[in-house]
Amino acid sequence: MVRQKGEFQIRWKTDLPYRWAIGKLAVKYFEELKKRKIMGSKCPKCGKMYMPPRGVCADCFVEMTVDDMVELSRKGTLMGFTVVNYPFVDPNTGAMRPFPYGYVICQLDGADTYLMHFCDEIDHTKFKIGQRVEAVFCDELPKDHESYRPELKGDIYDIPFIRLLKDEEV
């Protein structure tokens, strides 16, 4: 007898919803983001500036509160890049994540840590480590852009991606 593909296996495909508290500093971050402000958190002991903001400085084991949050520039420096070009299921949606997509690590001006995020460039020859980059807000995009939203909602997709700045824009 020829065994059919998938026979004697159990397939399990179902939604598994979760609801995560995002934390005191992230609440403040997204409130301020709606006002077009990007906030990091500064350790009151060593002065290290965390972006994304964090509740505790790992180096000092000192708590940071919303009072330690400081506005940062939307511009920064490209530290590393890749173009993700492989298929996988995105656990946030349960669907395949669209690819290829640009993926960068950058340092916003004034921050001591780094931000990993999407980039709208998918040609790897266009990236140059050390070049200037900028966080893009969704309501500034052309209306027909897939990441366009008419207003900021206070979520991660208010800044849908990082953009590479051309020499003449720097």
Next chain:
Amino acid sequence: MPKHDVAIVGIGQTKFRSKRRDVNIPEMIYEAVKAALDDANLEIKDIDALLIGNMDHFEGINFSELWTGIDACGFYLKPVVKIATGGTTGSSLGISGYYNIASGIYDKVLVVGWEKLNEGGATTGIITAFDPVWERPSLAGALGPLALMANIYASKYGIERSMEASADVVVKNRSNAANNEFAHLQMPNITTDFVMSSQMISYPLRLHDCCPQSEGACAVIYANENEAKKITDNPAWFKGVSTAHYYTFGCDDIMYNLPTATIASKKIYKKVGIKDPIKDLDVAEIYEPTSWAELAWTEALGFCDFGKGHTLLDEGISKMGGEMPVNPSGGVLSTNPIGATALVRFAEAAIQIMGRGGKRQVPDAEVAMGMGFGGSLWTELCILGKDPKPVR
């Protein structure tokens, strides 16, 4: 201070493959456990406690030790502890095994790492390990960040040279794997052209620059000095272990040169009396998730200067027959059952010390390193030898 010397006295591995649809999880684990017990000529009643680990989210089964530990490992009415620390799961298990014996709590323990990656999705599972607000939306599992790191490495040391050297790593490890009956990807005739013309997965990583997803289990039996001599004349002794865990966020540092490997290796070299790792170590089994990672990790471990990872290959040092072969087993580029992977590094280091490597044996290996990598770019190390004493 340790109260006891600690030895590896028995090892069992399954043959690692992309799919083991012929067995379920406990059936697969039992194969490795039975092989380890047979290897040490012991029965399950002889073992005091069990340490078992995998990453639950890869198979979507939480608390699997409930049934894998009792059924497949035979730990009815005995202590069972589950350990899960990402890629370092296997080395956390391996180091915990050492602590359990060295502290005098137990005389003999069984340590088991396993994974059945084809039953879920490795990239999807890895994403669920990261911060849901900041990291999950854009994270592409492990390969995206490893590609970022490879590009930073290339920007510092040159893209052309690094690409050629990384292809040399793949050729070395996958052809070594052909000497290891347990290895997943065995490619005795692989060439650098084959690697460098494979599909671009995440620039600059091509398909064959990346580890596979494997299924399988590894079981290792640990014993103290009194029990070890009853079991075997030829155990592999722990000279030391070392752990360095870094920041929680992957983006807190650029980390392309794995600072934890430098920190952990300096600690263990001091403890074990190693001055020049290339001369003092005879073989190393390191956890290289990508070809580029072997270049960066060997530098971070002090095997060569930063930016000189390619010299280990150019001069033949890390190849079979070289002064200090790296990954005679084929390494992680050939076999990656994540929860077992780092324990396999410890087990393969022990196999070299015991002189039981067959075609992959490094002649007269007396001091061997095993490395685990994972979590938020964490490093865990062991150094094994023919005796538990420091090298000098």
